[in-house]
Amino acid sequence: MNSLLSIADNLATFWNFTGFANAEPGHIVMILVGLFFIYLAIKKEFEPLLLIPIGFGILIGNIPFNEAANMQIGIYEEGSVFNILYQGVVQGWYPPLIFLGIGAMTDFSSLIANPKLILIGAAAQFGIFAAYIIATMWGFAPNEAGAIGIIGGADGPTAIFLSSKLAPHLLGAIAISAYSYMALVPVIQPPFMRMLTTKNERVIKMKTPRVVSQTEKILFPIMGLLLTAFLVPSGLALLGMLFFGNLLKESGVTRRLAETARGPLIDTITILLGLTVGASTQATTFIRWESLKVFGIGALSFIVATVTGILFVKFMNIFLAKGKKINPLIGNSGVSAVPDSARISQHVGMEYDPSNYLLMHAMGPNVAGVIGSAVAAGILLGFLY
Amino acid sequence: MRNYTITLFLFIVALLFSGCSSKLRNPAWVINEVMVLNESSYVDDYGQRNGWIEIYNNTAKTQDLGGRYLTNDRNNPKKYPIPRGDVLTRIPPHQHALFWADDNPFNGTFHVSFKLDPTKENYIALYDNDGKTLLDEIVIPAGILADQTYGYPQDGVKYDEEGNSFATHLERVTPSSNNAILEENPKIVTLRKDDPWGGVMTLTSMFVVFTALLILYLIFNYTGILAQRMSQRKVAKSGSLSAVRSYTHLSGEVLAAISAAIHELKEDQHDIESTILTIQYVKRNYSPWSSKLQTLRHLPK
Numbered sequence: 227m228n229s230l231l232s233i234a235d236n237l238a239t240f241w242n243f244t245g246f247a248n249a250e251p252g253h254i255v256m257i258l259v260g261l262f263f264i265y266l267a268i269k270k271e272f273e274p275l276l277l278i279p280i281g282f283g284i285l286i287g288n289i290p291f292n293e294a295a296n297m298q299i300g301i302y303e304e305g306s307v308f309n310i311l312y313q314g315v316v317q318g319w320y321p322p323l324i325f326l327g328i329g330a331m332t333d334f335s336s337l338i339a340n341p342k343l344i345l346i347g348a349a350a351q352f353g354i355f356a357a358y359i360i361a362t363m364w365g366f367a368p369n370e371a372g373a374i375g376i377i378g379g380a381d382g383p384t385a386i387f388l389s390s391k392l393a394p395h396l397l398g399a400i401a402i403s404a405y406s407y408m409a410l411v412p413v414i415q416p417p418f419m420r421m422l423t424t425k426n427e428r429v430i431k432m433k434t435p436r437v438v439s440q441t442e443k444i445l446f447p448i449m450g451l452l453l454t455a456f457l458v459p460s461g462l463a464l465l466g467m468l469f470f471g472n473l474l475k476e477s478g479v480t481r482r483l484a485e486t487a488r489g490p491l492i493d494t495i496t497i498l499l500g501l502t503v504g505a506s507t508q509a510t511t512f513i514r515w516e517s518l519k520v521f522g523i524g525a526l527s528f529i530v531a532t533v534t535g536i537l538f539v540k541f542m543n544i545f546l547a548k549g550k551k552i553n554p555l556i557g558n559s560g561v562s563a564v565p566d567s568a569r570i571s572q573h574v575g576m577e578y579d580p581s582n583y584l585l586m587h588a589m590g591p592n593v594a595g596v597i598g599s600a601v602a603a604g605i606l607l608g609f610l611y
Numbered sequence: 612m613r614n615y616t617i618t619l620f621l622f623i624v625a626l627l628f629s630g631c632s633s634k635l636r637n638p639a640w641v642i643n644e645v646m647v648l649n650e651s652s653y654v655d656d657y658g659q660r661n662g663w664i665e666i667y668n669n670t671a672k673t674q675d676l677g678g679r680y681l682t683n684d685r686n687n688p689k690k691y692p693i694p695r696g697d698v699l700t701r702i703p704p705h706q707h708a709l710f711w712a713d714d715n716p717f718n719g720t721f722h723v724s725f726k727l728d729p730t731k732e733n734y735i736a737l738y739d740n741d742g743k744t745l746l747d748e749i750v751i752p753a754g755i756l757a758d759q760t761y762g763y764p765q766d767g768v769k770y771d772e773e774g775n776s777f778a779t780h781l782e783r784v785t786p787s788s789n790n791a792i793l794e795e796n797p798k799i800v801t802l803r804k805d806d807p808w809g810g811v812m813t814l815t816s817m818f819v820v821f822t823a824l825l826i827l828y829l830i831f832n833y834t835g836i837l838a839q840r841m842s843q844r845k846v847a848k849s850g851s852l853s854a855v856r857s858y859t860h861l862s863g864e865v866l867a868a869i870s871a872a873i874h875e876l877k878e879d880q881h882d883i884e885s886t887i888l889t890i891q892y893v894k895r896n897y898s899p900w901s902s903k904l905q906t907l908r909h910l911p912k
Contacts, residue, residue, distance in 0.1 A: 341831040348817075348824040355813035362809045368802040371809065439838050442831075449830055457823045594824060601823045605816045610798060 248290035252509030260284030260504065266409060273409035273566070276382065276500055280405055283504020293510070301505045312502040315397065318390040320499045321383035322467040327492025328383075328596065329471025330484045332564070334446050336590040339435035342542070343552075343587070347594025349538030350560025351602045353378030353531025357523050358606075364519055369393055372606040374520050377404045378527025379599030380411070380561035384464060386503065388603045392610055398506040399517040403524035405503070408563045414525070415532050415558045415570050422536045423554045427543075428578040430553040432587045440478065447472040454601055460611070461604020468600060528561065535560030535591065556588040562595030637769050639674065640737055642749045643667035643707065644762035644781060644790055648729040652758045653786055655722075661713035662727040664735055665786055666747075668702040669767035676700040676708055679746065680738040683712075683725045688738040688745075691716065691723040705766070709787045729755060749778060760784050765791050 241247050263281030267274040286308070291299050301308040314320040337343060357378045361371035373389035373396055385404035389397045407414065447469035454465050474484040506512070536557030543551045555575045559567040571588035644665040646652060654660050664681065668674050677700040682690035693700060697720045702708050709721060716724045727733045736748035751761045760781045763769060766789050769776060781790060806812050 338831055338835065341828045341835065344824045344828045344831075345821070348821045351820050352813075352817060355809070355816055359809040359813060362807065368799050368809070368812075369796065436835075436839065438835075439842060442834055442838050445834060446831070449834075450827060453826050453830065454823050457826075458819065597827070598820055598824060601820050602816060605819050609802070609812060609816070610796075 243292050243295065245290040248292055250290065250509060252513040253288045253290045256284055256288040256507055256509045256512065259507075260288065263406075263504075272412070273405070275496060276405050277409055279497055279500025280402065280504035283501040284402075284507050285504075286501070287505030287508045300508060301502065302508060302511060308502060308505050311498055312506060314495075314498060315386055315401075315502050315506070316390055316394065318387045318463070320495050321387035322463045323495045324383040324492060324499065325464050325467040325600070326471040326487050327495070328564070329447070329468040329473075330475045330487035331492070332472060332475075332593050332596070333589075334472065334593055335438040335443065336435055336586050337593050338438045338442050338446055340587070340590055343556075343590030344594040344597075345542070346535055346538055346552075346557055346560040346591035347562070347596075347598040348560075350531045350535035350557075350591070350595055351379060351598045352534040353380075353527045353529075353561065354599070354602050354606075356530040356534075357527030360523050360526055361519075364523065366516075366519075369610045370396060372610045373397075373400055374523050375527060376400070376599070376603055376606065377407065377520075377524035378531045378561075379595070379602060380404070380408055380528060380531060380563040380567070381596060381599040382408060383499075384562075384599050384603045386499070387464060388606060391607060396516065396520060398503065398512050399514075399520040400524075401503040402507060403521050405500075406521075407524055407528045408566065411528075411561075411563050411566045412570055412573075414528050415567060416574050418529060418532050419536060419555055419558050419570070419574050422533065422540075425578070427540070427554050428575065429582060430551050431579075431582055432553055432584070433550065435586060440476070443476040444473070447476065450597065454597065458601050458604035458608065460607040461600050464600040464603060465597070468596065531561045532558045553582070553584055553587065556584055556591055559588040559592040560595045560598070562592065562599045564592050564596060565589065567595075568592040637669055637767055638747045639668075639670050640676075640679075640746045641667045641669045641763065641767045641769060642735055642737060642747050643766055644760050644785065645727070645733070645735060645749065645751050646758070646760045646784065646786070647727040647733055647751055647755050648757040648759075650757040652784055655711045655713070655718075657718060659713065661711050663786060664710045664712060664723070665762070666702075666708045666710065666737060667767050668704060668706055668708075671704045673701055673703050676702060678740045680742055681710060681723050682736050682738065683727065683734055685734055685736070688736065689742040690725060694720050707766075707787045727751070729753075729757070755780070758784065762790060 245253075260281045260283075263277045263284065266272045267277035267281060287301055291297065293300065293303075296303065298304075298306040298309075300306060301312050303309055354375045355378075356375075358371045358375035361374045362368060366374060370393040373385075373391075373393035376385045376388045377400060379385065382401065382404045386397065386401050389400040393400075450472075451465060451469040455462050458465075471484070471487050474480045474487055536554050538560070539552050539554040539557040543554070546552065553571075553575065556568075556571045559571050561567050568585055568588035572583065572585040575582050575584040642664060645663070647662045649660040649662055652660065653663075655663075666676065676693050677695040677697060679693050680689045680691060681693060682688050684690050699720060700708065711718070711722045712725060712727045713722050714724060714726045715722050727735075730753065732753045733751040734748065735751065737746040738744065739746055749762075755761055761778065762781055763777050764779065764781065765777070769778070771777060783790075785792075802809075802812065
């Protein structure tokens with residue numbers, strides 16, 4: 227009889243440690259969100275390289291367990307495996323490594339060939355600061371508002387980097403929001419692109435970009451680093467790694483290093499970053515009213531960034547000669563969701579003129595957006611840290 | 612137009628570099644707070660009251676005070692050598708070390724070999740390991756009251772923008788802790804007060820973003836023009852089809868059509884071939900197995 231009782235006790239103890247006994251409605255909600263991300267990635271192919279790790283990370287982070295037992299399981303428990311992997315996010319060293327890979331895989335030729343497109347990348351950063359204003363109006367402290375605002379830069383690593391410094395308690399919500407909206411670029415941007423442009427503007431054919439010499443390609447990362455980092459040293463971690471990666475690519479003598487940076491290294495970091503950011507959405511710390519607000523502001527910031535990019539192109543066109551006008555459909559690619567927003571320019575452009583290829587032109591503001599958002603992050607860090 | 616943009620570019624560069632300053636820098640170690648006469652303030656590990664000297668690590672890295680020298684004598688920089696090998700002399704970034712001025716160095720690492728005298732001016736200096744390089748110094752005026760400290764209101768901040776010293780009598784006695792107790796980030800407090808909706812911040816930041824990218828635009832605009840001119844010169848010298856293109860400014864399509872026509876014309880001249888086929892035996896001495904080239908590693912790229 228005693229044996230039976232002790233078996234019952236053991237089973238009861240065991241039950242207390244199971245996920246079923248510790249589940250809360252929040253866990254179920256977040257697991258559904260994770261499954262939705264995986265669905266979007268596989269079925270709709272929205273940013274699968276990010277949404278699969280993040281979606282699965284959400285599942286991992288929301289397996290309920292007995293938190294009081296301190297078994298070093300959860301991502302927020304010091305010493306746990308996931309906590310160790312999460313340090314790259316918390317300490318902010320995954321994002322610069324991602325930027326290294328981005329630099330090593332980005333061809334800045336279109337930007338160098340037509341440098342005025344850089345300014346579109348600057349205009350689109352208004353999304354960041356519009357979100358900053360909205361966030362302060364909604365009661366967030368300036369540092370939190372700055373971290374939320376960077377979602378408008380449409381740059382996941384930058385958003386993670388900045389929020390880990392300015393508002394670590396909002397990091398999960400900001401990262402999920404940034405990556406979700408980056409994945410939803412094909413849904414968010416086209417309606418505004420159509421709304422803000424006329425039929426004639428949508429069929430503007432831009433001049434084929436000139437061929438860029440190797441010397442110019444090598445000069446770009448060196449000059450780019452010196453100019454931007456002198457102005458905004460607080461963005462050095464991101465800008466330094468971005469331009470360094472690009473020099474590895476363009477120098478022509480470090481092919482192996484460039485291939486590692488844009489291949490195995492960025493893949494490894496993407497896996498770790500996506501998984502741990504997903505796992506950081508543990509329902510007990512993630513589901514809060516603030517998280518919902520962050521999502522709302524994030525959506526607005528994306529919209530503002532898209533709108534300002536397009537309007538700025540229209541503004542530039544006032545001053546440009548007839549044959550040199552820019553198709554405003556590339557204005558949306560000022561947000562730095564590379565290369566998705568440039569692809570959207572191409573798709574929407576081809577709807578109105580199937581012979582109009584905008585992709586190469588759109589890549590200019592797109593990569594300028596990466597630089598612009600890193601500069602904006604540096605400014606916010608300087609002002610608010 | 613071109614002159615206008617060159618002027619704009621030079622103006623921006625001049626404006627940026629005009630900000631380069633030559634103002635006095637705060638040193639890496641700062642003698643941050645000093646109590647000369649301790650009557651009823653804090654006691655040391657031996658229960659005694661003595662004057663003390665607080666040193667602040669004014670950097671973002673851990674620094675070791677071991678092997679450096681503290682002195683109150685301008686003619687004797689090596690008066691108190693801070694012992695090496697004590698882990699407690701490794702001071703984390705922006706943290707403090709407290710030395711008791713009790714003239715009793717045998718009481719431990721943090722007890723120096725001199726006392727401070729409240730009746731006269733006290734000179735205190737910290738020297739580097741060579742005993743020659745001055746790291747920081749402070750002069751405490753004579754007549755300082757008992758249990759009052761002298762130092763800098765903000766930890767490690769010695770000078771204002773004009774280079775004047777901030778050293779003063781401090782309101783609070785704070786050994787081994789911050790002289791200014793910061794409950795909130797001062798930048799955030801100022802922004803909340805002066806710019807509650809973020810409008811000024813937005814304008815400033817957008818200005819900086821545009822300036823950064825505008826400079827990039829200007830530089831690459833001119834680099835591009837220069838590169839194009841150089842390549843045109845190179846092509847012109849080569850006398851190729853591209854040279855024709857660069858001079859005539861005809862579109863690629865037109866030049867392709869002309870080239871195709873010339874090619875056709877040339878082909879027509881050779882439409883009757885000789886119909887002689889020659890098969891020649893090629894003796895092959897080379898094998899990759901015996902090639903030196905194949906056995907040597909290429910330079911890594």
